[in-house]
Amino acid sequence: MPEGPSIVILKEALIPFRNKKVLIAGGDAAIDLSRLEGQKIIDLKSWGKHLLICFKHFFIRIHLMMFGTYRISGHKDSVPRLHLGFKGDEVNFYTCQVALIEKRVEEVYNWETDIMSGLWNAHKAELTLTGLPRVKICDALLDQDIFSGVGNIIKNESLFNSRLHPETETGHIPTRKLRELLAKTQKYTWDFYTWKQEGTLAQHWRAYEQKICPRCRIPFEKEYLGKNKRISFFCNTCQINYNPS
DNA sequence: GTGAATGTTAACAG
């Protein structure tokens, strides 16, 4: 379910719980739930695919992984991983990773790599990629230390929008093309955010899960590419591979 | 019933 934009949407949905006190903490998460009870939520943040629920002396990190779900002001029949009970309200998370971290978020996270953040630093990303010339761009885009919040949909769509072949090594990408990719990736994440909220995300896909290239009408390639063997949809004609042959 | 999917990491082999 989650790439960065979905986590931003989740965070925004939780903003009404800022300054609310957790009366009951439950669920089967392997954390000290009693630590939460009686504590007031100070803030809600996200970094990449991490949702951060901030308290005075610690924060909760939630990662929805592939199948995580949640309910706000409601619950499912199954046992939640984390249940937060408030006065007359509740929030529940399912099938996710939960950690309690005894630090301030500023000590742990740098938002310059978070593609959804106002602090996102394209120049820093460019420098990092330049220093990893043999890494395939399809792997680099999924590297959460470089593009925090980018997932497989954003990877496929951004490469298509930039007309870049997924297997191109970063060191062979012309600087102008690399900068185009950085800009279009950030733009697509915000399109994703808008379309996800509208419920129209899938109908806007131009590459992901598509059979025909919308640009030149030839069939898409569908291959498991890169170190991580994630599915890649791409057009062999429109998307240029700059690697020397 | 089977396989694959918006993800990540621990464990293991070499």
Next chain:
DNA sequence: CCTGTTAACATTCA
């Protein structure tokens, strides 16, 4: 120690 592979977690849908 580094790198690569496999397993594991876990839900839903085609």
